[in-house]
Amino acid sequence: MDRGINTRCLHLEETEGETTNYGALSYPIYQTATYAHPGVGASTGYDYSRLQNPTREHLEKIVAGLEYGKEAFALSSGMAAITLLFELFGPGDHIISEADLYGGSIRLFDNVSKKNGLEFSFLDCAKDDIEAAIRPDTKAVYIETPTNPMMNVSDIGKIAEICKKHGLILIVDNTFLSPYFQNPLKLGADIVIHSGTKFLGGHNDTLAGFIVTSREDIIERLRFLIKTTGAGLAPFDSWLLLRGIKTLGIRMEKAQKNALALAAWLKEQKTVKDVFYPGLPEHPGYEISKKQSRGFGSMITFNVDTKEHALRILEEVKMIKYAESLGGTETLITYPTTQTHADVPEEVRLRNGITPCTLRLSTGIEDVEDLIAELSEVFAKLKE
Ligand SMILES: *Cc1c(COP(=O)(O)O)cnc(C)c1O
Numbered sequence: 001m002d003r004g005i006n007t008r009c010l011h012l013e014e015t016e017g018e019t020t021n022y023g024a025l026s027y028p029i030y031q032t033a034t035y036a037h038p039g040v041g042a043s044t045g046y047d048y049s050r051l052q053n054p055t056r057e058h059l060e061k062i063v064a065g066l067e068y069g070k071e072a073f074a075l076s077s078g079m080a081a082i083t084l085l086f087e088l089f090g091p092g093d094h095i096i097s098e099a100d101l102y103g104g105s106i107r108l109f110d111n112v113s114k115k116n117g118l119e120f121s122f123l124d125c126a127k128d129d130i131e132a133a134i135r136p137d138t139k140a141v142y143i144e145t146p147t148n149p150m151m152n153v154s155d156i157g158k159i160a161e162i163c164k165k166h167g168l169i170l171i172v173d174n175t176f177l178s179p180y181f182q183n184p185l186k187l188g189a190d191i192v193i194h195s196g197t198k199f200l201g202g203h204n205d206t207l208a209g210f211i212v213t214s215r216e217d218i219i220e221r222l223r224f225l226i227k228t229t230g231a232g233l234a235p236f237d238s239w240l241l242l243r244g245i246k247t248l249g250i251r252m253e254k255a256q257k258n259a260l261a262l263a264a265w266l267k268e269q270k271t272v273k274d275v276f277y278p279g280l281p282e283h284p285g286y287e288i289s290k291k292q293s294r295g296f297g298s299m300i301t302f303n304v305d306t307k308e309h310a311l312r313i314l315e316e317v318k319m320i321k322y323a324e325s326l327g328g329t330e331t332l333i334t335y336p337t338t339q340t341h342a343d344v345p346e347e348v349r350l351r352n353g354i355t356p357c358t359l360r361l362s363t364g365i366e367d368v369e370d371l372i373a374e375l376s377e378v379f380a381k382l383k384e
Contacts, residue, residue, distance in 0.1 A: 005180055006249040008065045012058065029239045030054045050230045056238040060210075062245060063200070066179035067192050069212035071219045073226060074233035074241070078175065078195025079104050081209030083112070085171065085193065087225050088218065091117025093139045098125045098154070100147040100352040102173065102195075103341035122348075125154040126285065131162050140169040146176050146285065149301045149336045149360040150353045151276040153285025156292055160188025169218075175199070175327070180252040181295035190215055196233075198327030202244040202251050205328075206237050251329065251365055255298035258331075258363040258371060263300050265372055271309055271379055273357070276301040298363040299326060301336075307356035309382050310335065314359075316378040320371065326362030331371055334360040 003013070021028055030053055035046040046052045056074050064072035075081040082105055089095065097109065099122035109120055121133045125143050141163055145154045156172060163170040171191045172184035178199035184192050194200060196208030213219060226232055233241070256279075263277035278289040279296030289296055304310050313333070314322045320331045324339045334340055336354050344354075363371065 005066065009062070009245050009248045012061050012065070014061070015058075027055060027058045027239065027242055029235050031235050049235070050232060051227050053232070053235055053238070055235040055242075056233050059233070059238045059242050059245075062242065063179075063194075063196075063210050064212055066245075066248075067174070067212040068183055068185050068214075069192065070214040070216070071222075072210050072212040073222055074196070074238060075209040075211070075226075076231045076233055076237070077207040078102075078193070078197055078209040079108065080231040081193055081195075081211050082108060082173075084222065084225055084229060084231060085191065085211055086113050086116075086118070087229070088169075088221060089113075089118055089139055092119075092137055093117075094119045094121070094135050094137045095140050095142055096121050096123060096130060096133050096138060096168075097142040098144055098147060098152075099123060099348070100150045100152055101142075101144055102148045102175070103336070103344050105142075105144075105173070106341075106348070107343045124152065125159065126152040130159060131166075134162075134166050134168070138166070138168060140171055142171045142173075144173040144176065146278055146289075146297065146299065148176060148299075149334075149340065149358065151278055151283070151285070151299065151301050153278050153283075153288050155288050156184050156187040156189060163190070164188065176299055177293055177295065177297045178248060178252060178327070180248050181256075181297055182293040185212065185214060187292055191218065195327075196241055197325065199252065200245055200248065200327075201241050202248065202327060203240075203329055204325060204332075206240045208233050208237055208241050252295065252298070254365040255363050256295050258365070258368045259296070259298040259300055259361075261368045262361065262363055262371060262375075265375075266300065266302050269379055271304050271382055272302050273305055274303040300361045300363065302359055302361070303355065303357045304359065305357065310357050310359055312382055313378055316381055317374065319366070319374050320361075326360075328362070329364050331364040331366055332362045334362070336360055 033049050060072040060074050160170050170189045172189045173193040175195045175198050192212040194210040260279050266272045266275045277300045278285045323332045
C-alpha cells in the first residue's frame with residue numbers, strides 16, 4: 001500500500017535502514033563539482049555534478065514519489081524546467097496551449113519557442129474544443145489548472161483521453177496545487193511541471209523547478225538534455241527544497257484554510273467585484289476540482305471596482321507583501337498587469353480576463369484574523 005503523502009514528504013523508503021551519512025536525518029549537502037575515480041575505467045557512479053549529485057538525486061526521488069512519477073528532474077527554476085522541456089520539440093511542431101498561463105511561460109513560447117520553429121494555438125482549455133484544434137503536426141497539449149492568474153479549472157482526465165486518442169503528450173504545470181492536492185500523472189497526464197520556488201520550496205527563499213514523468217522515452221531524452229544544457233539544481237538549493245518539502249502538507253492545509261476564509265470575506269466587500277477561487281461553490285470549476293483534486297489551494301484572484309483602488313490596496317498593505325511569487329509561508333499580493341503578466345500583450349491579457357482592477361493573493365500561513373484585520377483597514381481607507 002502507498003504510504004500517505006505527508007510520510008512521503010519526509011521518508012524515502014529505498015534509503016531506510018541505511019547507515020551511511022552517519023544516520024543524519026537531514027540529507028547532507030554534497031557541495032562538490034566533481035568526483036574522484038577509484039581507478040581507470042572505474043566510477044562511483046558519480047562523475048560530475050552537472051550530471052549527478054547525491055543531494056539533488058535524493059530530492060528528485062522525493063518529488064518523483066510525491067507525483068507518482070518514475071523520474072523527476074530538479075532544475076534551477078521553473079522556467080529552466082519549462083525551457084528544457086521544450087527542447088523535446090523541434091521546428092514545425094505544433095503545441096496546443098492553455099491561453100491563461102503564468103506570464104513567463106507565455107513569454108517563453110512567444111519569444112523563444114516560436115523563434116525555434118514551434119507553433120502554438122492558445123485555447124481556454126476549460127471551455128474550448130481541444131480536439132478541433134488538433135493538426136497533423138500537433139505534438140503536445142500544455143495546461144495549467146487552476147490557471148495563473150484567473151483560476152480556471154480544466155478537466156485533466158478528459159484532456160488526457162483526447163491526448164491518448166491522438167498520440168499527444170499532455171503536460172500539466174501543477175505549481176498552483178502542488179502534489180499535495182493534485183497528481184496529474186495519476187489522471188493520465190504524461191509530464192508534470194513545477195515551479196519548486198512556490199509551494200514545494202515554500203519559504204520564499206530559493207528558486208527551483210521540476211519535470212516529472214514516467215515515460216521512459218522522455219526520461220532518456222531529458223537526461224541527455226540536462227547533461228548537455230546544464231541547468232540542474234545546485235546542491236544547496238536542493239537541500240533547501242528537501243527541507244521545504246518536509247512541511248508541505250501542514251503548510252498547504254493552513255494556507256488553504258486561510259484562503260477559504262479570505263475568499264468568503266472578500267466576497268462580502270463592497271469594493272470587490274469578483275472573486276475567483278475554485279473553493280467557492282459558485283466557481284465554475286468547483287465540481288471538477290472536487291473530482292480531480294484533494295483541495296482548492298491558496299491562490300485567490302479578485303477584481304476590485306476601480307484601477308485606483310487596486311493600486312491603493314498595493315500601496316497600503318504592510319504585513320501582506322506587495323510582491324511577485326506565491327506559495328510561501330508569507331501572504332503576498334500581486335498585480336498581474338505590471339508584474340507576473342507584464343510581458344503578455346494587453347489584448348491577450350484582457351481576453352483572458354486580467355484587467356487593471358485584477359489582484360492576485362497567495363495566502364500564507366499567518367493567523368487569518370490578522371490577514372482580515374489588515375485588509376479591513378486597507379479597504380476602510382479606500383472610502384476616505
Ligand atoms: C512561478 C511559476 C513558474 C515559473 O517558475 P520560476 O521558478 O519562477 O522560474 C511557472 N509556472 C507557474 C504556474 C508559476 O507560478
